[in-house]
Amino acid sequence: MSDVFEVAAQPRSDTGKGASRRLRRTGLVPGIVYGGNDEPAMIAVPHSELERQLDYEAFYSSLLDLKLGNKTTKVVLKDLQRHPAKPFLLHVDFLRVSRDEKLRLTVPIHFVNEEGCPGLKMGGTISHNITEIEISCLPGNLPEYLSVDMAEMTLGDVIHVSELNLPPEVELTHSLDPETPVVMIFAPQSESADADDSAEGEAAPGSGPGSD
Numbered sequence: 054m055s056d057v058f059e060v061a062a063q064p065r066s067d068t069g070k071g072a073s074r075r076l077r078r079t080g081l082v083p084g085i086v087y088g089g090n091d092e093p094a095m096i097a098v099p100h101s102e103l104e105r106q107l108d109y110e111a112f113y114s115s116l117l118d119l120k121l122g123n124k125t126t127k128v129v130l131k132d133l134q135r136h137p138a139k140p141f142l143l144h145v146d147f148l149r150v151s152r153d154e155k156l157r158l159t160v161p162i163h164f165v166n167e168e169g170c171p172g173l174k175m176g177g178t179i180s181h182n183i184t185e186i187e188i189s190c191l192p193g194n195l196p197e198y199l200s201v202d203m204a205e206m207t208l209g210d211v212i213h214v215s216e217l218n219l220p221p222e223v224e225l226t227h228s229l230d231p232e233t234p235v236v237m238i239f240a241p242q243s244e245s246a247d248a249d250d251s252a253e254g255e256a257a258p259g260s261g262p263g264s265d
Contacts (some may be wrong), residue, residue: 056115057118058106058111058112058115058117058118059097059107059117059120060098060102060103060106060117060118060119060120060128060147060234061102061120061249062084062086062096062097062098062119062120062121063081063096063097063098063121064094064095064096064097064121064122065083065095065096066095068095073143073144074112076097076120077100077141077143080099080100080101081097081099081100082097082098082099082100082103082142082143082144082164083095083096083097083143083144083145084096084097084098084144084145084146084147085146085147086119086121086126086128086146086147086148086149087116087146087147087148087149088148088149088150089126089149089150090094090153091149093098094121096121096147097120098145100141100142103142103145105141106143109132109236110161110198111197112130113130113159113161113200114129114156114158114159114160114161114195114196114197115129115195115197116128116129116192116195117129119147121153121193126149127149127192128147128149128150129147129148129149129150129156129158129195130145130146130147131140131146131147131148132144132145132146133145133146141249147160150192151192152191152192152193153191154191154192155189155190155191155246156189156190156191156192156195156225157187157188157189157226158187158188158195159185159186159187159188160186160187160195160196160197160198160199160200161184161185161197161199162185162186162187162196162199162200162201162235163182163198163199163200163201164181164201164203164236165200165201165202165203165204166178166202166203166204167203169204170203170204170205170206170207170238171205171207171208171222172206172207172208172209172210172238175207175208175236175241176237176240176241177207177208177239177240177241178238178239178241179203179236179237179238179239180234180236180237180238180239181221181236182233182234182237183214183229183234183236184234184237186199186214186217186225186229187225187226187228188219188224188225188226189223189224189225189226190222190223190224191222191265194220194221194222194223196220196223199217199218199219199220200218201217201218201235201236202218203236205240206236206238208238208239208240209238209239209240210236210237210238211234211236211237211238212236212237213231213232213233213234213235214229214230214231214232214233214234214235215231215232216235217235
């Protein structure tokens with residue numbers, strides 16, 4: 054992991070919708086940090102700072118340094134609530150991590166060598182069926198993303214979940230069928246139509262079942 058993200062938080066004692074609204078009016082996002090051997094702690098995070106961090110894809114799947122007073126705790130972003138109609142963050146959850154306990158976290162999938170793959174050059178259409186996936190690993194082995202190399206993909210090729218290249222000590226959580234397509238390349242529409250017309254033309258009139 055190349056980036057180190059720090060989240061500055063402050064403790065909060067008031068709870069309930071009214072208290073959360075008051076926090077938001079002062080530019081803070083109410084949140085909670087839980088897990089590990091400590092009790093859950095109610096926190097507040099500056100909205101502008103959190104919003105800036107969220108612009109980085111790696112923030113969602115990296116170990117974060119949560120600074121609360123004089124204490125720094127390793128956490129991961131576990132949940133984020135956004136306003137359904139406005140660009141506001143409503144609530145954030147962080148999970149404490151232990152170096153000896155496996156994490157379950159969703160990481161993005163990056164498709165590399167996509168623009169130069171043979172199937173695209175032949176006029177095919179690329180379909181990304183899955184763009185993120187849940188993995189399980191120890192915190193020290195947490196990847197920011199998984200890579201799918203499309204350099205050799207041609208028309209009709211499919212890469213399935215079972216074919217994903219996983220880093221050492223990283224496992225899938227098996228929430229998806231291994232044969233679920235991750236990415237595929239469809240032949241051009243005209244080509245598919247020509248193939249269908251050709252198949253129909255091969256059946257001579259009167260040669261089907263029941264003909265005399």
